[in-house]
Amino acid sequence: MILKERTESVQYRILESLNFRKILSSSEKTQFENQVKGFNGEKQFDNELKRACIDGLVINDLLLKASDTYYQIDSLLITTDRIYLYEIKNYSGTFHFRDGNLYSESGHIIQSHSAQADRKKAYLHNLLLKYGNQKTISTYVVYINPDFYIYSLPKMDSVIFSGQLANHFKDIKNNAPFLSESSFKMADKLVSLHDDCYRPSNLPEYEFTQLKKGILCPDCFSFDFTASRQFRICSNCGCREKTSEAILRSVEEYRLLFPEKQITKHLIYLWCGSVWSVSRIQDVLSSNFHTHYSGRSSYYS
Numbered sequence: 001m002i003l004k005e006r007t008e009s010v011q012y013r014i015l016e017s018l019n020f021r022k023i024l025s026s027s028e029k030t031q032f033e034n035q036v037k038g039f040n041g042e043k044q045f046d047n048e049l050k051r052a053c054i055d056g057l058v059i060n061d062l063l064l065k066a067s068d069t070y071y072q073i074d075s076l077l078i079t080t081d082r083i084y085l086y087e088i089k090n091y092s093g094t095f096h097f098r099d100g101n102l103y104s105e106s107g108h109i110i111q112s113h114s115a116q117a118d119r120k121k122a123y124l125h126n127l128l129l130k131y132g133n134q135k136t137i138s139t140y141v142v143y144i145n146p147d148f149y150i151y152s153l154p155k156m157d158s159v160i161f162s163g164q165l166a167n168h169f170k171d172i173k174n175n176a177p178f179l180s181e182s183s184f185k186m187a188d189k190l191v192s193l194h195d196d197c198y199r200p201s202n203l204p205e206y207e208f209t210q211l212k213k214g215i216l217c218p219d220c221f222s223f224d225f226t227a228s229r230q231f232r233i234c235s236n237c238g239c240r241e242k243t244s245e246a247i248l249r250s251v252e253e254y255r256l257l258f259p260e261k262q263i264t265k266h267l268i269y270l271w272c273g274s275v276w277s278v279s280r281i282q283d284v285l286s287s288n289f290h291t292h293y294s295g296r297s298s299y300y301s
């Protein structure tokens with residue numbers, strides 16, 4: 001049972017929006033590509049886990065805080081007798097294992113993924129101790145891409161390659177007892193501790209004036225459209241969306257990019273490409289947000 005579905009992270013969604021609204025620098029582009037690649041790998045893992053039909057509770061993208069450190073757990077599977085913590089990597093190509101380090105073909109040392117997973121295990125263990133957890137936590141690094149190989153890797157039970165994942169889940173399924181009530185309680189507690197508002201510190205810098213204005217198609221990200229009275233129809237892929245919903249979606253994108261900025265009808269009018277009338281924008285804002293009056297102007301939250 002999935003208690004928390006996987007969604008694109010704040011970083012992913014911001015980079016995705018910027019990718020269509022400004023020219024990303026090459027390092028920003030790489031950052032975005034890595035986000036997309038990572039997310040796709042995690043979705044593949046999810047599909048494999050779903051197929052296994054394990055009697056367990058699944059929490060995806062769990063973001064927790066230990067004193068001043070945030071840590072994200074890609075996937076957590078809770079069964080009655082154990083907690084499985086998965087660090088999912090979508091690397092491709094060939095790597096070499098030498099003197100305890102992982103080297104890329106170009107000779108760079110890749111930070112140890114197992115150490116990364118073990119650090120998260122330690123944080124999680126200490127957190128759950130507070131709630132009386134008795135379950136053992138097992139960590140695994142999953143290399144989800146079939147086109148990935150590590151030469152000279154000694155046998156490590158905590159490393160799972162894509163071809164081994166189905167059997168790994170099968171073993172868990174065959175040995176997992178029925179889910180206990182306490183497992184649900186603990187899983188619910190963890191989901192309640194998830195931090196939804198976290199914004200990483202390595203986001204690109206951008207300003208409102210730098211970004212291309214207009215509403216992006218939700219399917220193909222094109223700005224081009226034709227409009228009927230009620231609908232916005234994408235000229236590129238034909239996606240049809242109620243205009244009020246398209247405006248609201250753009251307001252959400254604006255809030256994601258500019259969480260500190262006030263939402264005013266004039267700014268949203270500009271943000272949506274100065275195409276829909278201010279009164280139409282105002283209708284959408286007043287029916288979905290609280291209106292605050294300040295002097296002669298108003299803003300929304």
Ligand SMILES: [Zn+2]
Binds near residue numbers: 217219221234238
């Ligand atoms: Zn489209």
